[in-house]
Amino acid sequence: MADSAQNQGVQTTGHVWDETLQEWNNPLPVWWTYSFYATIVFALVYWTFYPSWPFGKSFLPGMAQITYTNAQGQEESWHWNTRAKLLKETQEANAQQMPYYAKLMQTPFEQIGKDPELSSFVVSAGKVAFSDNCAACHQAGGAGKVGLFPNLADDDWIYGGSHEKIQETLVKGRRGYMPPFAEALDAAQIDALANYVLSLSGGQADAAKVATGKELFHSQTAACYYCHGDNAKGRQDVGAANLTDKVWLWADVPGAADAEGKLAAVKKVISGGMAKGVMPAWEGRLSPEQIKLLTVYVHELGGGK
Amino acid sequence: MLKNFKHERLETNAGLLLVATMLSISVGGLVEIAPLFLIDDTMEKVDGVRPYTPLESRGRDIYIREGCYTCHSQMIRPFRDEALRYGHYSLAAESKYDHPFQWGSKRTGPDLARVGGKYSNEWQVQHLIQPKSVVPESVMPNYPWLMSPLDYADVGDRLRALRTTGVPYSLSQAEYDANVKQFGAEVAKTLHIPDAQKNLVAQAQEGNYDGDRAIVTEMDGLVAYLQVLGTMVDFSKYKPEDLVKYR
Numbered sequence: 001m002a003d004s005a006q007n008q009g010v011q012t013t014g015h016v017w018d019e020t021l022q023e024w025n026n027p028l029p030v031w032w033t034y035s036f037y038a039t040i041v042f043a044l045v046y047w048t049f050y051p052s053w054p055f056g057k058s059f060l061p062g063m064a065q066i067t068y069t070n071a072q073g074q075e076e077s078w079h080w081n082t083r084a085k086l087l088k089e090t091q092e093a094n095a096q097q098m099p100y101y102a103k104l105m106q107t108p109f110e111q112i113g114k115d116p117e118l119s120s121f122v123v124s125a126g127k128v129a130f131s132d133n134c135a136a137c138h139q140a141g142g143a144g145k146v147g148l149f150p151n152l153a154d155d156d157w158i159y160g161g162s163h164e165k166i167q168e169t170l171v172k173g174r175r176g177y178m179p180p181f182a183e184a185l186d187a188a189q190i191d192a193l194a195n196y197v198l199s200l201s202g203g204q205a206d207a208a209k210v211a212t213g214k215e216l217f218h219s220q221t222a223a224c225y226y227c228h229g230d231n232a233k234g235r236q237d238v239g240a241a242n243l244t245d246k247v248w249l250w251a252d253v254p255g256a257a258d259a260e261g262k263l264a265a266v267k268k269v270i271s272g273g274m275a276k277g278v279m280p281a282w283e284g285r286l287s288p289e290q291i292k293l294l295t296v297y298v299h300e301l302g303g304g305k
Numbered sequence: 306m307l308k309n310f311k312h313e314r315l316e317t318n319a320g321l322l323l324v325a326t327m328l329s330i331s332v333g334g335l336v337e338i339a340p341l342f343l344i345d346d347t348m349e350k351v352d353g354v355r356p357y358t359p360l361e362s363r364g365r366d367i368y369i370r371e372g373c374y375t376c377h378s379q380m381i382r383p384f385r386d387e388a389l390r391y392g393h394y395s396l397a398a399e400s401k402y403d404h405p406f407q408w409g410s411k412r413t414g415p416d417l418a419r420v421g422g423k424y425s426n427e428w429q430v431q432h433l434i435q436p437k438s439v440v441p442e443s444v445m446p447n448y449p450w451l452m453s454p455l456d457y458a459d460v461g462d463r464l465r466a467l468r469t470t471g472v473p474y475s476l477s478q479a480e481y482d483a484n485v486k487q488f489g490a491e492v493a494k495t496l497h498i499p500d501a502q503k504n505l506v507a508q509a510q511e512g513n514y515d516g517d518r519a520i521v522t523e524m525d526g527l528v529a530y531l532q533v534l535g536t537m538v539d540f541s542k543y544k545p546e547d548l549v550k551y552r
Contacts, residue, residue: 013312013313014313015313015316051552054340054341054343054344056343057343057344057345057346058344058346059340059344059346059347070545070546071544071545076546078549078550081549081552082382082383082384082552083383083394083545083548083549083551083552084549084552085383086383086384086385086388086394087545087546087549089385090385090388093385132389132390133423136424136428136432136439136440137424137425137428137439139439145438145439148427148428148431148439149428149439275513275516276425276427276516277427278425278426278427279425280422280423280424280425281422284541285392285422285423
């Protein structure tokens with residue numbers, strides 16, 4: 001080996017092991033060496049243009065500039081940095097989107113559907129905003145989840161399905177509440193009430209218990225009528241459900257296998273009450289433009305009033 | 306001297322090689338880490354950032370124990386797509402009391418830096434117990450055991466440990482008074498280590514994060530922590546330009 005290395009004119013490091021074993025010292029390829037020097041030159045150029053070295057209590061900001069028009073319409077310049085770059089990119093994107101949002105903000109709710117361009121904007125931009133913010137609870141198509149989150153695609157509304165009410169729900173959020181009746185009423189009374197509630201939407205119920213339940217519903221003992229109304233059609237101003245339709249949110253009546261299960265589901269809500277049903281307030285997290293967009297989108301999901 | 310220096314001397318002298326290796330590596334450390342202790346121009350001066358309450362802090366411990374950080378970052382970068390999906394970009398000041406910080410760089414799940422207040426407590430509980438029940442396409446595992454009781458006997462010691470890293474939890478009256486001045490009386494109360502257990506139980510009862518006031522569960526802690534993430538700074542108080550100048 002040693003001979004052949006010398007024969008080829010290769011440098012060695014001079015280390016020799018086991019008499020003839022040598023370490024070759026081939027130089028790096030020229031292209032590699034110069035590429036390495038080029039990266040050093042690149043770094044020097046980069047340091048002069050972009051924020052780089054820490055310097056005392058601050059840092060060298062570099063010479064590159066970012067100029068953009070701020071919200072007040074004035075030109076502003078910053079040394080190159082990602083936050084300023086974001087401002088510039090947001091401003092440029094807004095310049096393209098703003099005509100649509102401005103039109104959306106100017107157009108009254110009932111006129112939006114009549115403008116084909118605006119309504120296709122609502123459908124496409126609204127779908128994205130809904131997926132990012134609403135779908136986690138109300139599901140991708142707005143169908144909700146029985147026992148957890150209301151369906152937005154039907155025409156049954158807890159707090160009202162007009163544009164104004166939907167917007168109010170989005171801006172301020174909602175907090176559902178029904179008191180538990182386990183202590184105020186005994187088991188027989190709760191049983192009677194549950195039978196009456198099921199009968200309201202045509203469910204299977206015991207006629208005698210329905211009569212007792214109806215009386216209780218309108219009595220001062222249970223006072224169900226106070227929130228659910230004399231006709232049991234609910235009160236949207238307090239978010240009390242309409243009990244006369246077949247739409248269920250808190251009591252999983254549709255999911256119950258038999259009449260007994262349906263009864264148990266209603267009894268569970270009457271005795272335990274309901275302290276869930278929290279809709280977060282979106283004011284501050286979403287812009288007024290996004291809230292109006294979502295209001296129209298949700299209204300158009302199928303059940304807007 | 307350099308002229309006589311042969312590479313062979315380094316290669317054949319283990320002690321010398323060790324010293325030379327450490328010297329060259331510490332150059333990187335000195336250049337990259339040391340300035341961070343000197344620069345104070347990059348920490349945004351914003352109001353509202355406070356240390357976690359005892360309950361939130363225990364929730365954070367559970368977040369780390371369950372390895373949430375392996376799939377979720379807590380760092381919204383200043384890019385338009387991230388701002389649109391997650392909200393305002395994260396500030397350095399917002400994680401100044403985090404030890405260790407949970408920024409992360411791996412997103413199998415979404416970023417959580419501003420998840421606080423985005424969903425209701427019920428959603429968080431349902432989603433942690435069985436994510437697929439509310440997000441069908443989710444690959445997140447179920448965490449049903451979070452409904453078990455929270456061990457909070459040592460919460461005072463945990464806060465004391467954080468205190469040694471510089472988080473202003475108070476032990477003495479003087480420290481408490483300083484916190485009142487810095488954070489206001491309401492927050493200062495929650496940072497007082499002698500009352501940590503009492504405050505933890507009180508917050509869990511009042512917040513009722515898991516829908517059951519009878520016992521304090523790990524779910525109470527974790528949801529309390531998630532609900533405060535990214536909510537401490539009121540960004541309506543600042544113009545975008547106020548925050549650009551720190552970069």
